[in-house]
Amino acid sequence: MSDSKEEISRRAALQRAAAAGAGLAAGSGVLASGGARQVHGSVVGPGTQDDWFTKRAYSLSGNKVLGEDGKGAIPDASLASRIYLPESAEEVSRLVKSLPPTTPIATIGGAHESSNVAMLASDNAVIFDMAKLNSIDFHRKGDELLVTVGAGVLFRPLVEAVRDHQGALPVGTGPDVGVVGYVLNGGISGYFSRRLGLLGQRVVQMTVVTATGELRVVTPADELFAAMLGAGSALAIVVDMTIRVAAESVVQGAEQRVFGFETREQAVQFSRDALRFMKAQVLPDDSVSMELVVSGAKALVVTVIFYDSFVGDTQTFIEPLMSLGTQLDLPVVDQATWSTWYEAAAALWPVINDMVGDPLVTLQHAVGTVGVPSDEILDFVSDTIVAEFPLDEAGFSIIEIRTLGGAIFEGRQLPTGNFHHLFFVDFITLYDAKNKTVVQRQGIADATKRVVDKSAEMKGLAVDFSGTHSQPDDLRTFTKASTMFGTEDAAATVVALKRKMDPTNRFRFHPFKKLL
Ligand SMILES: Cc1cc2nc3c(=O)[nH]c(=O)nc-3n(C[C@H](O)[C@H](O)[C@H](O)COP(=O)(O)OP(=O)(O)OC[C@H]3O[C@@H](n4cnc5c(N)ncnc54)[C@H](O)[C@@H]3O)c2cc1C
The missing domain is CATH 3.30.43 (Uridine Diphospho-n-acetylenolpyruvylglucosamine Reductase; domain 2)
Structure with a gap:
């Protein structure tokens, strides 16, 4: 249809x-x-x-x-x-x-x-x-703390329950995002995945219902298991999943600085230099992760997470970013120092809760590189994505520039492009449609599309490589199955399992609908 x-x-x-x-x-x-x-x-x-x-x-x-x-x-x-x-x-x-x-x-x-x-x-x-199906049950297996979540569990209750068990997980930012929906489509954590991998890599068991109604417990021994953790929304209904919980001590602390900006040129200049810092200081060092968010609210939010393996002084580490703000005469409008996993995990909830619309409208896109990005690609991110994205017209919009890799690359390979990318930029168009004319909405969609089109022409940059950060109802798509699921082999496995598990395509309402 x-x-x-x-x-x-x-x-x-x-x-x-x-x-x-x-x-x-x-x-x-x-x-x-x-x-x-x-x-x-x-x-x-x-x-x-x-x-x-x-x-x-x-x-x-x-x-x-x-x-x-x-x-x-x-x-x-x-x-x-x-x-x-x-x-x-x-x-x-x-x-x-x-x-x-x-x-x-x-x-x-x-x-x-x-x-x-x-x-x-x-x-x-x-x-x-x-x-x-919203139960959250903790249990132990040997030294490991496990949590079994029902398919209706959202991140906020899970994060709060994990905090109460002195644990940590690589969770997404949205308080009301579904935990299972995030995992099945390759969900990433900009703050924690470099230390804890993708949440899907921590799953040890799932209860699923197949297209014929068979109730099955699926473990890593099953061929379906890994495929579910990236393409699962197309393959079966998950009823619950069991996840390994890490210790809260994996996060040593975090620093966040929010710089205000007036002109887009200031945002572009800050991004250009901050990305050089990311490339030189963060990408080669798995003991830290960094995220730069450029927002329609005219804020540049830099967050650096220091993992347990970090040695050094956190203030010294972020000093070059502070100097950058000073050089560009950008005021620090807010700042935070967090000392626990929970504080970082819950930090964005109030911001996200303030993004409301009647209705709220969104478009999701992502670009990234499998290895360290070239300077040309970094310049493209600042000079084109940051410069041209419709941040003013769609006021809640954000560009999130993140470091991945680290523990993700060391864990079990999952069929999602998110597994393979070290440098990751998602740009999310978000606005309240209430007072927008159709022409204005069309203008925002067109401006977003122009940025996606230019990204697709950029050599070395992959576009829309997971179910969590893509827009499957775009008229054009730049994603091949091998990009979406990470490799040609992973794509072939997913396609073969789809045919075997769901030959009549009962489960057709998923983000991969143009590919499967
Ligand atoms: C505010 C916000 C913050 C976000 N933050 C992040 C982030 O930090 N990292 C990230 O990677 N993504 C993030 N996302 C994207 C989000 O992870 C994806 O959109 C995810 O797929 C949403 O899952 P859901 O269950 O909430 O949505 P749904 O629309 O309910 O589900 C998404 C897809 O999964 C399928 N599905 C859901 N549950 C099941 C199940 N039990 N069995 C089989 N199929 C199922 C659905 O059929 C649908 O195709 C964010 C999105 C928003 C809006």
């Missing part, structure tokens, strides 16, 4: 749901399921299905608020015929078995995926919203 067809009005969605006899009750109970069979489960009824969509979707895709007719119709309801809220692994399995074998199934964890592919789904599909 084309993206424009997915953009339907609330009324059309409700009419279709009614015609299909779908979603006849809200709350737990025994429900009629498309035909004669009975299934257990709670379901979002037709009268509340549009509410579910508007409340649950974190944002709307910047491609879906333009309107084919030029009037900018904004999607406000899922196309799915029924939305289930299963409460156990057995219930997920039973539901899958009870549905006609060709019924497409979309799964929702934290509802943060950028193109709303699973939230909108299609009119012959059902959605499993995993929100009720």
Whole structure:
């Protein structure tokens, strides 16, 4: 189905749901399921299905608020015929078995995926919203602390629970991002992955339900296991996953400085020199990581995380960045020193919570290099991405320039481009659509696209190489399966497993839909 067809009005969605006899009750109970069979489960009824969509979707895709007719119709309801809220692994399995074998199934964890592919789904599909599977259980195996998270667990409760167990994990920045949705699509932590790897590399077991409804416990011995940790949203439904927790002592401390800027030229100049610092001092040294965020709020946020192996003085380490701000006459508008993993893990929650819209609109893109970036590429990042990205027009937008590699390269290879990239830049277009005309929204989308197009022409720079930082509903895509999944071999494995595990493509609502 084309993206424009997915953009339907609330009324059309409700009419279709009614015609299909779908979603006849809200709350737990025994429900009629498309035909004669009975299934257990709670379901979002037709009268509340549009509410579910508007409340649950974190944002709307910047491609879906333009309107084919030029009037900018904004999607406000899922196309799915029924939305289930299963409460156990057995219930997920039973539901899958009870549905006609060709019924497409979309799964929702934290509802943060950028193109709303699973939230909108299609009119012959059902959605499993995993929100009720929200248990977090800690247990020990020998010396190791393990945590088993249900498929509905979000980062905030996990981070708080891990803090209470004196632990640490390479978590994402968004408090309400789904932990499982992040892992299955190759999630990275700009602050912690260089020391702790990708969160997917710390997974030791998963409970999944296959396209035929079989309930399986999957371990590293299974061929499906590694493939799930980068391409999993296309292969099976995850009910829970068990993750190795590290000790909180892996983080020694962190320094964050926020410089204000007035003109884009100042942001470009700061970025140019800060990236040279990153290349010379941070990329060769696995005991530190650095992130530079250039934001539409006219702030340059530099964060340096010092891991347990760091030897030296943290203030001395960041001194060149401070001098850079002074040279450019940029005021320090905020600063923080963190001494724990938790403080760093939770630091961005208030900022992210302030990004609200009616609706909030997003486009996600990433570029990066597998090795140390050339000076030419660094200049491209500052002189083109920082200079030309629509930071002013889309006021919540951010450019995040990060160091990866380190422990990621040492751990188990996963089928995501995020595994292979040392230098990583994601640029996220974000704005409140409330007071934007369709022409303005189109202008923001076009400006974003121009930056992506130029990035794709840049030799040595890969574009959109994971499910967590890409925009699958863009008209054009620059990603090949081998880039998205990391290598030709990884792509071949994912494609073969997709054919074997899901021959009728029931699980089609994932960020790789143009590739699988
Ligand atoms: C504010 C914000 C901060 C972010 N920070 C980071 C970050 O620091 N690092 C990073 O890498 N990414 C980050 N992301 C991107 C985010 O990790 C991805 O969008 C991720 O896929 C979202 O997962 P979700 O469960 O919230 O979304 P959903 O839309 O619920 O799920 C995303 C995809 O995974 C599938 N899926 C979800 N759960 C399951 C399941 N149980 N079984 C099978 N398939 C499933 C869905 O069908 C869908 O295709 C951020 C995004 C936002 C909006």
